[in-house]
Amino acid sequence: MKVSRVASVFAAALAAGLIFLPLWWVFASSLRPGNSFVENLTPLSWRAFLPVGGSFANYEVLLDGDFARALLNSFLVAGVTVVLGLAVAVLAAYALAVLNFPGRGYVFVFVILVSMVPFDAIAIPLSGLFSTWRLSDSYAGLILPALANGFAIFVLRQFFLGVPQELLDAAEVDGLGRFGTLLRIVLPLSKPALIGAGLMLFLSQWQAYLWPLLIGTSPGKQLAPIALANLSNLYSVDLGQILAGSFVLSAVPMVLLLFFQRQYTESLSTSGMRG
Amino acid sequence: MPTMSPRRWRDARLAVLLLAPAVLGMVAMRVVPAVSAFAESFNHLSLRTGVKEFVGFENYAYLLGSGEFHAVLGTTLLFNLVLNPVIVVLSTALALLLAQRLPAVGLWRSLIFVPAAVPGSVTALIWSTAMQPDGLLNALFAAIGLPKQPFLTSSGQALGSIGLMLAWGAIGYWMLFVVAGLKDIPQAVYEAALIDGAGWWRRLTAITLPLLRRPMAFVLVAGTVGSFLAFAPVQILTKGGPDGSTNLLMYDVYANAYQVGDLGVAQAEVVLLMILMAVVVAIQFRVLREERS
Amino acid sequence: MKLPWLTLPAVLVLAGCQSAPATTPAQQPAAGPVTLTFANADPAATWKPVIDHCQKQLPGLTVKQLNIPYPQLTSTITQRLTQGNAELDVFTVVPAWIRDYANRGFLADLSELKPQAIANAVSPDMVTANEIDGKLLGISPWTTSQFLYYNADVLRKAGIEPPSADPARRWTWQQLRDASARLKGSVQYPLLFDQFDSYYQLQPLGVSAGGGNGLTGDKQDKPDFANPGWQKALTFYSGLFTDGLSPRGITNDKTNALFAGGKAGFIVSGPWTVSNAVKTKLAFGVAAAPVFEGGKPATSTDSWAMAVSAKSAKQAMAKRFLECANLTAAGNTASIKIAQITPTQKDAYKAFATQFEASGGAATKGLSALMETELRTTAVHRPPVTGYTVFESEAEKLFADVRNGSNPAGRAKKADETIARQFARLG
Numbered sequence: 001m002k003v004s005r006v007a008s009v010f011a012a013a014l015a016a017g018l019i020f021l022p023l024w025w026v027f028a029s030s031l032r033p034g035n036s037f038v039e040n041l042t043p044l045s046w047r048a049f050l051p052v053g054g055s056f057a058n059y060e061v062l063l064d065g066d067f068a069r070a071l072l073n074s075f076l077v078a079g080v081t082v083v084l085g086l087a088v089a090v091l092a093a094y095a096l097a098v099l100n101f102p103g104r105g106y107v108f109v110f111v112i113l114v115s116m117v118p119f120d121a122i123a124i125p126l127s128g129l130f131s132t133w134r135l136s137d138s139y140a141g142l143i144l145p146a147l148a149n150g151f152a153i154f155v156l157r158q159f160f161l162g163v164p165q166e167l168l169d170a171a172e173v174d175g176l177g178r179f180g181t182l183l184r185i186v187l188p189l190s191k192p193a194l195i196g197a198g199l200m201l202f203l204s205q206w207q208a209y210l211w212p213l214l215i216g217t218s219p220g221k222q223l224a225p226i227a228l229a230n231l232s233n234l235y236s237v238d239l240g241q242i243l244a245g246s247f248v249l250s251a252v253p254m255v256l257l258l259f260f261q262r263q264y265t266e267s268l269s270t271s272g273m274r275g
Numbered sequence: 276m277p278t279m280s281p282r283r284w285r286d287a288r289l290a291v292l293l294l295a296p297a298v299l300g301m302v303a304m305r306v307v308p309a310v311s312a313f314a315e316s317f318n319h320l321s322l323r324t325g326v327k328e329f330v331g332f333e334n335y336a337y338l339l340g341s342g343e344f345h346a347v348l349g350t351t352l353l354f355n356l357v358l359n360p361v362i363v364v365l366s367t368a369l370a371l372l373l374a375q376r377l378p379a380v381g382l383w384r385s386l387i388f389v390p391a392a393v394p395g396s397v398t399a400l401i402w403s404t405a406m407q408p409d410g411l412l413n414a415l416f417a418a419i420g421l422p423k424q425p426f427l428t429s430s431g432q433a434l435g436s437i438g439l440m441l442a443w444g445a446i447g448y449w450m451l452f453v454v455a456g457l458k459d460i461p462q463a464v465y466e467a468a469l470i471d472g473a474g475w476w477r478r479l480t481a482i483t484l485p486l487l488r489r490p491m492a493f494v495l496v497a498g499t500v501g502s503f504l505a506f507a508p509v510q511i512l513t514k515g516g517p518d519g520s521t522n523l524l525m526y527d528v529y530a531n532a533y534q535v536g537d538l539g540v541a542q543a544e545v546v547l548l549m550i551l552m553a554v555v556v557a558i559q560f561r562v563l564r565e566e567r568s
Numbered sequence: 569m570k571l572p573w574l575t576l577p578a579v580l581v582l583a584g585c586q587s588a589p590a591t592t593p594a595q596q597p598a599a600g601p602v603t604l605t606f607a608n609a610d611p612a613a614t615w616k617p618v619i620d621h622c623q624k625q626l627p628g629l630t631v632k633q634l635n636i637p638y639p640q641l642t643s644t645i646t647q648r649l650t651q652g653n654a655e656l657d658v659f660t661v662v663p664a665w666i667r668d669y670a671n672r673g674f675l676a677d678l679s680e681l682k683p684q685a686i687a688n689a690v691s692p693d694m695v696t697a698n699e700i701d702g703k704l705l706g707i708s709p710w711t712t713s714q715f716l717y718y719n720a721d722v723l724r725k726a727g728i729e730p731p732s733a734d735p736a737r738r739w740t741w742q743q744l745r746d747a748s749a750r751l752k753g754s755v756q757y758p759l760l761f762d763q764f765d766s767y768y769q770l771q772p773l774g775v776s777a778g779g780g781n782g783l784t785g786d787k788q789d790k791p792d793f794a795n796p797g798w799q800k801a802l803t804f805y806s807g808l809f810t811d812g813l814s815p816r817g818i819t820n821d822k823t824n825a826l827f828a829g830g831k832a833g834f835i836v837s838g839p840w841t842v843s844n845a846v847k848t849k850l851a852f853g854v855a856a857a858p859v860f861e862g863g864k865p866a867t868s869t870d871s872w873a874m875a876v877s878a879k880s881a882k883q884a885m886a887k888r889f890l891e892c893a894n895l896t897a898a899g900n901t902a903s904i905k906i907a908q909i910t911p912t913q914k915d916a917y918k919a920f921a922t923q924f925e926a927s928g929g930a931a932t933k934g935l936s937a938l939m940e941t942e943l944r945t946t947a948v949h950r951p952p953v954t955g956y957t958v959f960e961s962e963a964e965k966l967f968a969d970v971r972n973g974s975n976p977a978g979r980a981k982k983a984d985e986t987i988a989r990q991f992a993r994l995g
Contacts, residue, residue: 005375005377008372008375008377009377009378011372012372012373012377012380012383013383015369015372015383015387016382016383016386016387017386019386019387019389019390019443019446019447020386020387020389022390022401022402022405022443023389023390023393025401025411026393026397026401034847034848035824035825035828035829035844035848036829036848038822038825038826038829038831039829039830039831087296088296088297088300089297091293091294091296091297092293092294092296092297092298094293095289095290095293095294096294099286099287099289099290099293100283100286101283101286101287101290102283102287104290107294107298110298110301111297111301112496112556113549113553114301114305114306115497115500116500116503116504116549116552116553116556117305117306117309117549118504118525118528118545118548120504120506120525120529121309121312121528121532121541121542121545122305122308122309122312123308124640124643124644124647125308125311125312125647126304126307126308127644128647129303129307129308131655144300144304145304147300147304148297148300148301148303148304148305150301151497151500153297154493154496154497155452155493155497158489158490158492158493159455159456159459159489159490161489162456162459162489178286178289189459192451192454192455192456192458192459193452193455195451195455196451196452196455199451203391203392206392207392207394207395209394209395209637210637210640213635213636213637213640214636214637214640214644219612225394228394229396229611229637230611230613237821237824237825239400239821239822239825242397243397243400246393246394246397249392249393249394250389250392250393250394250397251389252392253388253389253391253392254385254386254388254389254392255385257384257385257388257451258381258382258385261380261381261384261385262381321994321995322668322671322672322954322955322994323671323954323994323995324671324995325671325672325673327650337993343986399819400819400821403817403819404822406817407815407817407818407819408815408816408817409756409815410817425816425817425972426817427817428816428817428971428972428973429972429973430972512819513968514961514964514965514968515965516965516968516969516972517968517969517972517973517974518969518974530961532643533639533640533642533643534957534958534961535957535958535961535990536642536668536955536957536958537990537993540993
């Protein structure tokens, strides 16, 4: 390896280590029963970061209770959101990036402006609308608001804009048509952006807290962040279990990202054909 | 309007079809409730009598004439002017590092991404613990011979500490989008530059950054909106203090709406917040002017 | 997390009202099956036992829960009730909010239940605290109190005679401060409060120092944290941090864990600290909460109250549900099954207090009698002023800034001005 590569690996590992350190602390603390992790906290001891003498008891309790079912619900809701949300966003982004139609600029500005609306400021009136639309306490009610994700459209449009015009023209000459061009040319070139937009949609549901509570989900449809919040009783809070639950909630997207890394590398090899 | 060619006609019809689901969804899920929220900004509800009345621009006049609101605006602008460029620079730097073919690069990227997935309440627990007077950060400072810092408990450092928390959660996330943009740059361009004898810095400034304009525009704009709307750490950790030093606009909205109960003023603040964001974002687009390649 | 409904500033909002037409609830007779919607800010499990119990007691009753996050509770209730939405019959409120709710016409008059409520309550002021202008508007299923807990080992090593559980021999705040000063160096945190900077926790300091609730005027509608009593309390509070007896920057979700983990000498906290300390096998003791020398003793109190919506068409059944849940021993006992919080019904209270005193062994001896004395004689309710949430959130900013080193006099004056300005906008 060249010196610069060794330096790069070192820098990457250092950055990753520093940024991940707090999560490591969460993991180490989640192995301690109850609130006993505070014992190593003040004054801070190196033991706080060492999971020795711990156990997975918190995880066992957690996965035995409502949390496991809520985790499945979260997977379901987030998964459906990613699939439908990507479909909606890809179509819209393709229209905004490739098609030449009057008012295109205005539609784009509309998408950006709508993305700026703070959800917390409109969640309560929206939940009123959902109850008139009879969508309270339903999976549809959980999923629909997340589909209107302007940033997913935005990020895909930015990447679709990067597809060289000559490639699009060539596809037209080959008689692929607009849909054929999208499926055969544009999407395969945009895997990293699709992963990015997909993660964005996934996380928006994976972390959903306010909305599912506002539309009143019954216990069977509870999502993981709410099950996590329910771990603290009125007067007692078992931080060990909460930390364990948080680590699970944080680790799932990380594992998904690890899994999709191959797609990143693949797109590197296909990018040879751009140019 | 000049007459359109048949091809433009086809494109326009297709565009309506393709955009319909997204636009209809945004109208129903965002615009309709936002309009009712907007209408609220012209009302005042009396807590004494329970009567709601139309007051025109009175809520806006109250805000614009209030010294406290000016301070909130100042804090918010300062916070965003510093934080957003820092996030863009750091996430780009990490992306440059991690878009290379390195051993276990996927693992490093994933580890750096994780903070984005940590539940908000736990982020607050982590950082309040790390920043407490006898916490991790001060232990690290002591190890390298630096004095103890008050962090969230001092009006001089609290805003920066909140910024650090937000940056921690954001840079790995935005890094992914920059990495995606880097992967889009054809290797051939670099090979040509290498043949021309261009050094690392020259390749970065002449090739990489210009070709990253579009993903960076996305990261800057989306990151800016994200920072403008963030309020959870403030709500959980500082409640706008000490001495109002972390009273960011979105937290003030939250406090006025949910604590004070002055919904009219809160919604007027949301409107002003959106105008402010729109201006900042418009400037960002201007600076990173984009054209179809 | 812990006690969200006491630590977070309350919520008083009027949610964006969309243009749904206001429907007048159709009056329906109480006979036959009735489904009540009950909005609260707890996990569903908390209220399930009492709901199950009352559904059995009241044939035809079904209670559907609406579990709403604490910060959104008032806004959701407001939204539903201002829309004339009849799909909300019973909800929980913090007693101090009831004047604001009453002003907006949200609360049904429960006065017919008053004689029964008084007869069943541990202390009559638990009932009258929910009265506005002579009308009973809520019934509290639960209550809270505050004690001074100490780490017995730490005190013994420092040679400090522990404070007493006899309310007649309670420590002064100055005594607590002096004892804490002697613990400096031998324990990480000499003195903790369960909820630093919260009005619930610090109101008794101001009251005991002669400063009242931080309000003045005939109608108690003007802020007054600049008065000498509150200045005394705030200066005392400020000194704890400047002298390093209490920590800055420790968040309230960890205070109990730190005491239970042996990291503190004292903590001023509620009954819940007992189970935490028992769990970690800490050698601890409980004493009466301190008082300012020459002042009258004061302790924090209250929890949720249950209220009936004035817009509900099912008020008759709703009142019977409240009666079952709060005014019968079995119902009230069922309501604390999960929450493990102090009940207000006499017999339910007796059973709870006995078990509570037994739970800590020798450490909690005399605690039952102490708690009863505090609830009957020293408990101070938070003041149900118009705009309570405005008052509370500004007060808590004031306390937080004083903790972090702001000058008590200057900062209190500023808080008074801010609150007065906000109060003026409520009209």
